[in-house]
Amino acid sequence: MTRRTATRSLLPVAAALLLVCAVPIGIHAAEPHPIGPHGGTLVQVEDVRCEVVVADHVVRVWLFDDQGEPVDAGEVRGTLTLQYAENPRRYHYPLYPDTKKNSPGNVLISERLRSDRLDDEVTPRFAFYGLNRQPRQSVTFAATFRTDTARVRQAIAQQTVCPVSGRALTTRATLWNVPIDSQSVFVCCESCIDAVQEHSKQYLMPPVPTDTDQAAPMPVDRP
Incomplete structure (x- = not known):
């Protein structure tokens, strides 16, 4: 087998490996990660x-x-x-x-x-x-700029305390964002993560409304 033939035969394998290595990028985004109080x-x-x-x-x-x-x-x-x-x-x-x-x-x-x-x-x-x-x-x-800072800050203000320890979130220099389904639960320290992941339904908060959310129309009394 010539060097050129061997190189061509390895191209599909290299492409497959590239796809496999790219998968964890999306996975890491759904893992618990530290975040500031603001x-x-x-x-x-x-x-x-x-x-x-x-x-x-x-x-x-x-x-x-x-x-x-x-x-x-x-x-x-x-x-x-x-x-x-x-x-x-x-x-x-x-x-x-x-x-x-x-x-x-x-x-x-x-x-x-x-x-x-x-x-x-x-x-x-x-x-x-x-x-x-x-x-x-x-x-x-x-450093990197977070583009969702306003939404995260609003969610932290709505939650107010760590659901596991009861500590106020605004008094902590480091919080942990624990993604559960499509929501985030914020805890005061790394030791609280397991409790949220094991009993996720117990700690889920109502979703934070966004500017695009529109209130349902009020019923109109007709004479």
């Missing part, structure tokens, strides 16, 4: 847990320690860099502590993004200074 993406940066949230064309990064306590962002500065797949240009946005009245002290906020494209073709990268009280040392990391 519905954002969680990234562990040294001993600081960062929650990346994008809403209304503004990026916010919430800072927590390993115990879930807020980390003061007063001396922290950062830069968000966005790069799109088809565009070699990089867009830079400074990140500063949110100084608005009644704003929490553990969040950094960007200026308004110049584009509303936040799909898989966008690569967000962050650089922080002063994260560990060392203003000259920078820490860099990559």
